[in-house]
Amino acid sequence: MENIKSKNGREGMSTVATISDEFELPPHIGETIINPTAFTNPAAIGQMFAWLRANNPLGLARVEGYMPFWVVTKHADVLEVTRRNDIYDSTGKPFVLGATEQIERMREINGGADFPFQSLTGTDEPEHGAIRKLFTPLFQNQGMKAMEPRVRAIARTHVDRMAAAGGQCDFVKEIALAFPLRVMMDFMGVPPQDEPLMVKITEALFSGDDDEINADALTLTPAQQAEQMRAAFQPMEDYFAALTASRVADPRDDVATLIANGRVNGQLMSSERALGHYLSFATAGHHTTASSLAGAVQILCEYPEHLETLRADPSIIPVFVEEALRWVTPAKHFMRCASVDTELRGRKIARGDWMYVSYASANRDEEAFEAPFEFRPNRKPIKHVSFGFGVHQCLGNMLARQELRFFLEEFVARVGSLEMAGEPRLTKSRWVQGLKTLPIRYKMGVETD
Secondary structure, eight states: OOOOOOTTSOOOOOOGGGSOGGGBOOHHHHHHHTOGGGGGOHHHHHHHHHHHHHHOTEEEEOOTTSOOEEEEOSHHHHHHHHHOTTTEESSSSOSSOOOHHHHHHHHHHTTTOSSSSOOSTTOOTTHHHHHHHHHHHHHSHHHHHHHHHHHHHHHHHHHHHHHHTTSEEEHIIIIITHHHHHHHHHHHTOOGGGHHHHHHHHHHHHSTTOTTTSTTTTTOOHHHHHHHHHHHHHHHHHHHHHHHHHHHHSOOSSHHHHHHHOEETTEEOOHHHHHHHHHIIIIIHHHHHHHHHHHHHHHHHHOHHHHHHHHHOGGGHHHHHHHHHHHHOSBOEEEEEESSOEEETTEEEOTTOEEEEEHHHHTTOTTTSSSTTSOOTTOSSOOOOTTOOGGGSOTTHHHHHHHHHHHHHHHHHHEEEEEEOSOOEEOOOSSBOOEEEOEEEEEEOOOOO
C-alpha cells in the first residue's frame, strides 16, 4: 500500500492492493497510459480505449513507480466521477497522473503541496465554490458579451497575419498558439511584449515530456523533472507578484485587478492562491483552445468538403466547434481520489483509491456518440466532456467557444482553398496535448458566382 501524505493531512492510503485480480488491466495498458509518446498515435490510443470500454471499462492499472489507479473509460462513469465531487475529490492525491518519486519530490519542494501554486482544479468544496463565485461573472453571458468585439478583432488580426504570410505557414506556431494567447493576455491585462514568458511556462507545464521542446525530457529522473518544473515557475512568480502590486496601486478593468484585489469570504487571496489563478489563466486558458483550433483546421485540410459546408452555411460553425472539441479533447485526463468507500460499476472503490478519469475515452464512447470515430461537422446532440463536468467544469469554456467560433467565421469567409504542406505532429504528452506543428498551404479570397 502507498502512504503518501498530502498537504491537507490525509494519508492518501490506498487499499487497491487487496482488489481481486479479475479487475486488473493487462500490464501493457498501464504502460501505455503513462507513456507520453503513446498519445502521438491517436488511432492506437483510440483502439486501446475502445477495447477497455468493451472488456474492462473500470480496470485497475499497476505500473512500477506509480501508485495503482483505476482507469475510468465510459462516458457515463466519467460524468459520475466528475459530478460527485463529494465522493471523488481533487486534493486527496494529485489531480494529474505522475510517478510516485516525482510526487514525493514535488511535495518536498513545496512544503507538502502537490504543486507550487493553488489552482481551482486542485481545490475542493466549500473553498472551491467561494473562489469560483468571484470569477464567474467574468465568464458568463454578460461578461462574454462585453468581450465579443475584442475577441473578434483579435481573430481578424490573426487571419490578416495569415494573408500576409503569403499562402503558407505553420498554423500552430504562427496562428493557433498566438491567437488565444493574445485574447487571454488582453483579458488578464498582460501586455503583448510579455507573452513569450507565458509561452515558456506553458511549455514547462504541459510539454515537459516532449524531448523536442524540453531537451532534458529523456534523461531526467522523475525527481529531477519535479525540480525542473519548480524552477520553471520562479520567473512567473516574480512577474505576477509585480503585476499584483501594480494592480493594487492602480486598479484597472482586467482579471489581474480582480485577482489582486478580490476577496473570498472577506479575505484577500494568499500569494499561492493568486499565483494559481494567474497560471491557470495564462497557461490552460490559451493552450487548450490553441489545440482545439489547430485540430479544427487540420480537419478542414483533410476534408475540404467540411470547409465548403461551413462556407455555405456559417450558422453551423458553433456545432462544428463542439465536434472539434470532442475530436481533439485537449485535456486527456484528470485524476480524482475517493474520499470515502464507495462503489462504481459494481466494483468496490476504497477511500484513498486514485481514479484516472479519461476524457479521451469518454469522448469516443460508442454508447454516448453514434459513429464516435467519425468527425461529423453537424453532429447533434453533442455531449462531449472536453471541458469536464460538474463543479470543476472549465471556468472559461464560454470564452474558448467564442474564440473558436469567431476565428473560424473569419477564416471560412476569407480562405478560399486549404491543404497540408507537410506532416502534422502531436506533442508528446499524456495530460494536455495537441498539435505542435501543422504546416498548411492556402489561398486567400473566396470566389463568388
